Amino acid sequence: MSQTASQTGTEPSSEVPPHRYTPALAQQIELAWQDRWDAEGTFRTPNPAGPLSEGFDRVADRPKAFVMDMFPYPSGAGLHVGHPLGYLGTDVTSRFLRMDGHNVLHPMGYDAFGLPAEQYAVQTGQHPRITTEANIEAIRAQLRRLGVDHDTRRTFATIDPDYYRWTQWIFKEIFESWFDETADGGRGRARPIADLVSELDAGTRRPAPGTLPEGRSWAELDEVGRRRVVDAHRLAYRHEAPVNWCPGLGTVLSNEEVTADGRSERGNFPVFRRPLTQWMMRITAYAERLLEDLDRLDWSDSLKHMQRNWIGRSTGARVRFTVGTGEGDPAAAETVEVFTTRPDTLFGATYMVLAPEHPLVETLTAAAWPDAVDPRWTGGAATPGEAVEAYEVQASRRSELERQTEGRDKTGVWLGVTARNPLTGQDMPVFIADYVLFGYGTGAVMGVPGEDQRDWEFAQAFGLPIVRTVQPPAGFDETAGAYTGSGPMINSSNERLSLDGLEKDAAIAAVTDWLVATGNGEATTTFKLRDWLFSRQRYWGEPFPVVYDEDDLPIAVPDSMLPVLLPDVDDYSPKTFADDDADSRPEPPLSRASEWTTVTLDLGDGPKPYRRETNTMPNWAGSCWYYLRYADPTNAERLVDPELDRYWLGPREPGDVGGVDLYVGGVEHAVLHLLYARFWHKVLFDLGHVSSEEPFRRLVNQGYISAHAYTDSRGFYVPAAEVEERDGRFFHDGEPVTREYGKMGKSLKNVVTPDEMVAAFGADTFRVYEMSTGPLDQSRPWETKAVVGAQRLLQRIWRVVVDEESGAVRVADVEPDDDTSRALHRAVEAVRDGMTTLRFNIAIARITELTNHLTSAYPPGTAVPRAVAEGLVLLVAPLAPHLGEELWARLGHDSSVAWASFPVAEERWLVDATVTVAVQVNGKVRAQVAVPADADAAGLEAAARADERIAGYLDGATVRRVVAVPGRLVNFVLS
RNA sequence: GCGGGAGUGGUGUAACGGCAGCCACGCCAGACUUAGGAUCUGGUGCCUUCGGGCGUGCGGGUUCGACUCCCGCCUCCCGCACCA
Incomplete structure (x- = not known):
């Protein structure tokens, strides 16, 4: 504090009144109250039951309110003034709600696994836990200094073994379940995997398509075969998927970590697309529910939009084509399925394209080019096989990002085979091209150049025929490209089906009926959402609670073995390879912890050696469920006690989604974190572990600074x-x-850091400034020179209560005059509105008005009415809690202002006896007249006509109409 | 390209379809001062012949009345981006 004292000390102290609210005094008050809050446990939130239930009697009759921030990732840089914006928003809200009679849960935790800490550990050789815990401590101290009202007994970090034990437990629950699409009337629900096994054994359920080995039945399979089938149903499953593999860094990278030219952002090493077996989460099973339930959430439209966009539902049809019946080997006939949203344009399909990664590419590729092959189709290769191989290498070297951004020039090669268009009977050449994405739809499309711009470009590049099947409007430039608008169907009939003349919807219905009737396809819905890649080749993450047996099949370890502790290793970095060694395989740091990777367990059939999973979970895992743990942070027996879950997160009435009452965080988590957390929550709901359908009832994105x-x-x-x-x-x-x-x-x-602001002004001034610059969800510029406005306000409030010269309280038990009462109660009404709508700027503006009124109505030396002074202190207490406490105490109260009742406006002070209304002539304000507040339209008009100026305007004019709105205005419309 | 959001004083912002600019920063003037980057008071949208006129990105529309609702543009921000 000496630094602050010296700053204020540059002024001769004789000039500053001895009891002014200076930064130095603010510091002193703030530190004292922070200590007292800790000592008295002011912000301990009682649970209705269990170890944290002490003091619940006091709040038993209150409604609950669960207010929460997206917890921080504790980096070494600490907080700047932008970070606390949301934290202060929830703090003000939670303090307001507590004063307004709620039992408020406002906790804070730390998201502490992840890359930055690991990279620092790789550089320094220091265990990431050490730096992480130091960083957590630094942020915790910063937040405490700002005066936030967290219940610190509920603080934890995702790296705590007591916490990640339950992250692992949830993984196990997801692993041990499957999605029964037929449950709940087709809505679908997660069920225990044991149910699936019994239904398969009983023959009451067939394995999902594609999960049985070709030509085999469940009954014929041996034990290992059956386990493979079951594993393919799990909500957490192992799957071979293309990933961004960077040999130079020895790790898989996310798309965001790969630059546009296909290299790693860190180190600039080449990145290869290569298939790798990874853990996946079957979030796609929940796509429909994740989409539908957005409608039931109190989130911003833009956020819901982003989630809808990400889930990307589109309806259309699957159409099956027979391939290989052309000039190639007739025995090689295969069926290729495409997805299209425009089945109505099937008559216009003139070629087919598969994604380069499509599994049928190899089988379909012909042995040789036919005579007179178009040179554009071969990629210059001697055979289709060589062309395909070269093209696949080229595609794998391009990252997904690059494929999307680079020029969009259409490239591809012909497989040397054709597919039969089931409607036209024409043979359509089959290509591979990287404009078709393997991960979307079926990874194959029918090329309809007449009605799809991408297909048009490809057809132009490869000299393919273009058939229009939708009549473009008159004047449409036929050479301009595809016509994607509406219009009657043309060129779309044969002896079996005619779509000609139909509009789009009717044509889609007709062709879909025909596809179903002939077995060539069916209507379907596709999602852009892909399953969640859940493995990372990292050290600093949650270990999987999984071991592999001698058949290489995954087995979840028993609950009694949780948590599976992260072992210490000598080297935290993954093994790296030569930059261009595309064939190398990832080797995670844990795979070198040889003591740890193999383990002898008795899982029911005697002690046997098992191999541990050496990947770790992604950073998102720990943040997927932390809100649940806040409700019951010490529970060693369960994830969360069901009674506490129901109390803090349960639905308020039947059909309510439940969840956290207010969740505030950055928009950068609009999709991934919020989608993953919703997904886990729905699984836990299906399995009966939580009572609410959604984790976050109301969500607000704070602006950034x-x-x-x-x-x-x-x-x-x-x-x-x-x-x-x-x-x-x-x-x-x-x-x-x-x-x-x-x-x-x-x-x-x-x-600019909060520490600098606290040192120069005190935490309360910083809080009030930051909250005064706009609604919580709005981004705003920081302006240090404007902070003084908040400081002046707090000084004036101080002066209303305390005499700066003597330090005596200026308050007396006198009645406020009517103007003052009106000012108070209007402020109360507006401040409440500002608090509930998170527009703290409005609340502060009205508090300022009240303060300015009191400053002039009760100048120094006069007595301030107690009721008004206390009202002012209560209004400002959530925003400037230390000042609130100090003044509340000086006003003679023993207990914390945090638990005092927030004022309620009295109706009688919100209405004036007389009101001033505007008088307009032809919509322009020409005068103002005072009328009784309850004056009716006729009274208003009479008063307006009595005004000299208005009379002047009306003199000699014809009044065509008079609009009189009681309490608002009068408008004379002259002709 | 597609989708969403936003445009108000020098600045941050405020206005149930009803007096545009509350509150604050800045600026100007004054008070207290040896002094002011302290504090307090007053003023501050633009123009003005001091009557008034004009003002919420631009252009239309609905209405007695539009920052607010509708249509079309412009600009900025955000999201998605070969999603078949």
């Missing part, structure tokens, strides 16, 4: 704090600099 940044003549950023403004221009070290604007961060050299 940007700041000005400055570049010198060379274009380098200079420290923004050192820039001076003179006459609207900016200088650093006397040199002119250019002002820019951007997200606060190291690279722009424009970081």
Whole structure:
């Protein structure tokens, strides 16, 4: 505090009144109250039952409110002023709700597994737990200094073994279940995997399509075969999927970590697309429910939109084509299924394209080109086999990102075979091309150049025929490209089916009926959402609670063995390879912990050796369920006690989704975290572990804070704090600099930390400033020089209660005058509105008005009515809690203001005896008249006509109409 | 390209379809001062011949009345982006 004292000490202290609310005094008050809150357990939230239930009697009759932030990832850089925006928003809300009679749960935890800590460990050789825990401690201290009201007994980090034990337990639950699509009337529901096994054994259920080995039945399979079938049904399953493999870094990368030219963002090493067996989560099974239930959530439209977009539901048809009946080997006939949203255009399909990764590519590829093959179709190769191989290599070297961004020039090669169009009977050449994505639909499309722009471009590049099946409007440029609009069908009939003249919907219905009737396809729905890749070749993550037996089949370890602790290793980095060694395989750090990787267990048939899973879970796992643990953080027996789950998260009435009452966090988690958490929650709901259908009832994205940044003549950023403004221009070290604007961060050299603000002004001033700059969900610029406005406000509030010269309380038991009562109660009404709508700027503006009124109505030396002074203190307490406590105590109260009742406005003070209404002539305001508040339209009009100026306007004019809105205005419409 | 959101003083913002700009920063003036990057008070959308006129990105529309609702543009921000 000496630093702060010296700052304020630059002024001769004789000039500052001895009891002014200075930064130094604020510091002193804040530290004292923070200690007292800890000592008294002010913010301990009692549970209705269990070890944290002490004190529940006090709140038993209150409604509950669960208010929560997206927990931070504790990086070494600490917080800047942008981070606390959301934390302070929930803090003000939770303090308001507590004062307004709720039992409030407002906890905080730490998301602590993940890459940054691991990379730091790789560089320093220090165990990531050490740096992570130090970082957590630093953030915890920063938050405490801001005066947040977290129940610290409920704080945990995802790296705590007591926590990740239950992350592993949830993984097991997901692993030990499957999605029964027929359950709940076709809505689908997760069920224990044991149910599936008994139904398969009993013959009451058939294995899902594609899970049985070709030509075999469940009954014929041996034990291992049956387990493979069962494993293929699980919600957590192992699957071979193409990933971004970076040999130079020795790890798989996410799409975001790969640059546009197919190299790693870190280190600039080549990245290869290669298939790899990985753990997957069957989130796609829940696509429909995740989509539908969005309608029941109180989230912003834009956020729901992003989720809908990501889930990407589209309806259409699957159409089956017979391939290989052309010039190639007739014995090689195969069926290829395509997905299309435009089955009505089937008559216009003139070729077919498979994704390069499509499993049938190899079988379909012909041995040789036919005579007179179009040179554009061969990729310059001597045989289809060579062409395909070369093209696949080319495609694998291009990252997914690159495939999407690079030029979009259509490339591909012909497989040397054709497919039969079931409607036209024409043979259509079959290509592979990377504009068809393996992960979407069936990984194959029918090429309809007349009605699809991508297909048009491909047809142009490869000289393929174009048939229009939808009549473009008159004046349509036939050479311009595909026509994707509406219109009657043309060129779409044969002896069996005619679509000509039909509009789109009717044509789709007709062709779909025909497909079903002839066995060539059926209507279907496809989702963009893909299953969740759940393995990482990392050290710093949750180990899987999985071992493999001698048949290489995964087995979940028994609950008694949880948690599976992360072992210590010598080297936290994954094994790396030569940059261009595309055939190398990932080797995760845990695979080198040889003591750990093999284990002898008795899983029911005697002690046997097992091999542990050496991948770890992704960073998202720990953040998928932490909100549940806040309700029951100490439970060693269960994930969460069902009674506590129902109390804090359960549905409020039948049909309610339940969940956290307010969840505040950054929009950057709009899709992944929020989708994964919803998915896990729904699985836990299906399995009966939680009572609510959704995890987060109401969700708000706080805005982010940007700041000005400055570049010198060379274009380098200079420290923004050192820039001076003179006459609207900016200088650093006397040199002119250019002002820019951007997200606060190291690279722009424009970081401002809460610590600096607390040191210069105190936490309450910082809180009030940050909350006053706009609605919580709005982004805003940081402006340190404007913080003084918040400081002045708090100083004036202080002065309303405390005499700056004597330190005596100025309050007396006198009646406030009517104007003051009206000012108070109007402020109460507006502040409540601001608090509930998260528009703290409104609340602060109304508090300022009340303060300014009191400052002039009760100048120094006069007595302030107690009722009004206390009302003001209560209003500001959620925003400036330390000041609130201090003034509340000085006003003679023994107990914390945090538990005092928030004021309620009295109706009689919200209405004036007389109101001033505007009088308009032809919609323009010409006068104002005072009328009784309850004056009716006639009274308003009479009062308006009595006004001299209005009479002047009306004199000699014809009043065509009079609009009089009681309490609002009068409008004379003249002709 | 597709989808979404937003455009109001020098700045952040505020306005149940009803007096545009509350509150704050900044700025101007004054008070207290040896002093002010402290505090307090007053003023501050633009133009004005001091009557008033004009003002919420631009252009239309609905309405007695539009920042607000509708249509079309422009700009900025965000999301998705060969999703068949």
